[in-house]
Amino acid sequence: MAYERKIGDTILSVDQISLAFGGVKALSNISFSVNQHEVFAIIGPNGAGKSSMLNCINGFYHPQEGTITFKGNTRRHVRPSEAAREGIARTFQNIALFKGMTTLDNIMTGRNTKMHKNIFWQALRFGPAEKEEMEHREVVERVIDFLEIEAIRKTPVGTLPYGLQKRVELGRALAAEPDLLLLDEPMAGMNLEEKQDMCRFILDVNDEFGTTIVLIEHDMGVVMDISDRVVVLDYGKKLADGTPDEVRSNQAVIDAYLGVAHDDAEE
Amino acid sequence: MFYREAGQFKTSYRADQGILTIVQDRFVIGAFAFVAFCVVPFFINDYWANAILIHVLVYVLAALGLNILTGYCGQVSLGTGGFMAVGAYASYKLITAFPEMNFIVAILMSGGITAAVGVVFGLPSLRIKGFYLAVATLAAQFFLVWVFNKFGWFFNYSPTGMIVSPPREVFGFLVTGPQASPEARYLFCLSFVVVFALAAKNIVRGRVGRSWMAIRDMDIAAELIGIRPLEAKLTAFAVSSFYIGVAGALYFNVWLGSAEPTEAFDINQSFFVLFIIIIGGLGSILGSFLGAAFMVLVPITLKTVMVDGFGFAVGAAKHAEVMLLGTLIILFLIVEPHGLARLWQILKEKLRRWPFPY
Ligand SMILES: Nc1ncnc2c1ncn2[C@@H]1O[C@H](COP(=O)(O)OP(=O)(O)OP(=O)(O)O)[C@@H](O)[C@H]1O
Numbered sequence: 119m120a121y122e123r124k125i126g127d128t129i130l131s132v133d134q135i136s137l138a139f140g141g142v143k144a145l146s147n148i149s150f151s152v153n154q155h156e157v158f159a160i161i162g163p164n165g166a167g168k169s170s171m172l173n174c175i176n177g178f179y180h181p182q183e184g185t186i187t188f189k190g191n192t193r194r195h196v197r198p199s200e201a202a203r204e205g206i207a208r209t210f211q212n213i214a215l216f217k218g219m220t221t222l223d224n225i226m227t228g229r230n231t232k233m234h235k236n237i238f239w240q241a242l243r244f245g246p247a248e249k250e251e252m253e254h255r256e257v258v259e260r261v262i263d264f265l266e267i268e269a270i271r272k273t274p275v276g277t278l279p280y281g282l283q284k285r286v287e288l289g290r291a292l293a294a295e296p297d298l299l300l301l302d303e304p305m306a307g308m309n310l311e312e313k314q315d316m317c318r319f320i321l322d323v324n325d326e327f328g329t330t331i332v333l334i335e336h337d338m339g340v341v342m343d344i345s346d347r348v349v350v351l352d353y354g355k356k357l358a359d360g361t362p363d364e365v366r367s368n369q370a371v372i373d374a375y376l377g378v379a380h381d382d383a384e385e
Numbered sequence: 386m387f388y389r390e391a392g393q394f395k396t397s398y399r400a401d402q403g404i405l406t407i408v409q410d411r412f413v414i415g416a417f418a419f420v421a422f423c424v425v426p427f428f429i430n431d432y433w434a435n436a437i438l439i440h441v442l443v444y445v446l447a448a449l450g451l452n453i454l455t456g457y458c459g460q461v462s463l464g465t466g467g468f469m470a471v472g473a474y475a476s477y478k479l480i481t482a483f484p485e486m487n488f489i490v491a492i493l494m495s496g497g498i499t500a501a502v503g504v505v506f507g508l509p510s511l512r513i514k515g516f517y518l519a520v521a522t523l524a525a526q527f528f529l530v531w532v533f534n535k536f537g538w539f540f541n542y543s544p545t546g547m548i549v550s551p552p553r554e555v556f557g558f559l560v561t562g563p564q565a566s567p568e569a570r571y572l573f574c575l576s577f578v579v580v581f582a583l584a585a586k587n588i589v590r591g592r593v594g595r596s597w598m599a600i601r602d603m604d605i606a607a608e609l610i611g612i613r614p615l616e617a618k619l620t621a622f623a624v625s626s627f628y629i630g631v632a633g634a635l636y637f638n639v640w641l642g643s644a645e646p647t648e649a650f651d652i653n654q655s656f657f658v659l660f661i662i663i664i665g666g667l668g669s670i671l672g673s674f675l676g677a678a679f680m681v682l683v684p685i686t687l688k689t690v691m692v693d694g695f696g697f698a699v700g701a702a703k704h705a706e707v708m709l710l711g712t713l714i715i716l717f718l719i720v721e722p723h724g725l726a727r728l729w730q731i732l733k734e735k736l737r738r739w740p741f742p743y
Pocket residue numbers: 139142143144162163164165166167168169170171211
């Protein structure tokens with residue numbers, strides 16, 4: 119990477135997380151840690167447990183075992199809304215925007231946790247509530263400029279094409295000014311150009327705001343290019359972690375990706 | 386050609402977020418407000434006030450309330466009649482127990498009491514959704530009406546079981562009781578509606594409104610970005626019930642003058658208000674006005690045409706009216722499922738392009 123970034127201390131550490139749905143072990147005994155300002159990738163074949171891992175981190179799933187430490191707070195269970203308030207934002211594998219609302223309103227919801235004027239002020243609007251609204255609108259407008267979606271500000275997101283919806287969803291997460299940004303397959307289903315744009319946005323966010331990013335991605339080229347470190351999951355187990363180069367030359371990873379039967383790989 | 390936003394640039398975010406950002410819109414609404422406040426009171430008589438104007442205004446307020454809950458927050462409710470009853474009975478108890486109390490304060494407090502009751506009946510919404518919630522609110526409807534029938538305390542043990550609104554003044558003008566003038570009653574209701582409609586518009590375009598809509602559109606995603614479902618849903622129930630409670634208090638005190646729960650606040654009220662917001666447009670403040678006007682005016686027009694125009698018997702006309710109204714609603718929903726408010730939007734869009742077809 120061309121620029122120098124200061125990788126900080128551990129911001130997130132995942133310790134021996136196990137999660138099962140009935141008989142299905144989605145995650146078994148996973149541990150890894152993510153440093154401040156890092157771009158960290160989770161890779162693995164379909165059904166490996168990548169999304170489940172993100173869901174545990176932001177409190178959507180509650181693992182049966184293990185703990186998650188974020189910014190020094192160790193816990194196993196947290197409510198998703200509280201995780202968001204602590205500074206974790208995310209996007210989803212299947213876009214989860216508010217379809218009936220405009221791009222602007224969707225991104226404004228990202229600032230909800232930072233707005234505090236009560237409903238009486240809001241009913242009056244004049245004065246403090248309006249001032250607050252304008253302050254946050256300015257932040258949101260910066261996000262909109264950054265993502266180059268000025269033209270669709272007032273468009274209901276349900277009518278937007280897929281690639282733009284992904285961008286708006288990223289905008290909503292960015293508007294929260296998170297310390298940790300979780301991106302679940304941000305480039306899935308995009309064409310090459312859209313992928314390049316998205317890569318640029320991710321790197322810019324990381325670079326300009328110092329946001330720590332954990333992303334899931336299937337496109338190996340992208341992962342190797344933009345991430346500082348990678349963890350590889352397969353059938354809910356951790357195969358390897360390390361820098362892209364280390365992971366690329368790991369035999370277990372190569373076997374998993376080349377589709378060697380599991381029994382063989384374990385021998 | 387005449388309806389254009391071209392050349393009207395917004396130079397601040399504040400201007401961009403105004404309610405009526407286009408000059409022509411402001412002009413139309415301003416003209417409406419002028420006529421409503423300054424012209425209508427000179428021409429109003431008892432028939433116009435009771436059959437049409439106050440009738441519409443009370444339902445606009447109730448529809449605003451239900452629209453907040455159902456249209457903006459996505460929580461279906463069939464308890465509107467019951468909550469209107471809470472507002473009516475609360476105001477009755479307040480103004481008979483404290484005759485000195487300012488009438489406006491009494492109405493607002495009735496709204497507050499209804500809000501509290503609404504929050505209690507909103508608690509199931511944290512667990513159940515959609516049809517199941519509708520059934521739970523239906524239970525609230527029947528329970529509340531039953532309570533007001535059953536316990537004499539609520540109607541001050543009057544032998545008929547009726548509640549009768551005592552005469553009350555606001556700024557020296559009588560607004561309740563048989564002696565109240567139609568213009569005073571009309572202006573009183575109109576002021577409430579205007580103030581509360583503005584407040585509703587402000588709430589729905591701010592943080593609270595966005596959290597309601599987020600819950601409506603995708604509750605899981607809303608929670609994942611930090612919106613607390615408990616808080617969002619219960620504020621929606623509270624604000625909605627407040628509006629409906631105030632509507633119920635005005636309905637009883639200013640419009641009916643006297644009421645008896647089984648008839649005045651029955652399940653048909655709930656459906657009537659639900660129809661208003663569906664026809665007017667879910668999630669639209671303007672829609673609440675258009676829907677209420679539609680649901681009040683169309684039956685009256687149909688009746689007038691059939692009885693006076695075609696000489697139908699009154700009874701037959703009543704039946705025909707119900708059938709025609711039902712057919713109209715169904716047809717209308719097929720043509721424009723998003724309600725009158727959307728139709729209005731489309732019309733504006735057309736106007737913007739006129740006289741060019743594209
Ligand atoms: N809510 C759930 N209920 C039941 N099983 C689940 C649930 N979520 C995930 N699983 C199971 O957990 C396993 C891991 O799923 P997960 O979605 O985490 O995989 P993934 O690595 O994100 O896969 P993909 O690349 O397809 O997105 C799968 O077997 C899946 O069926």
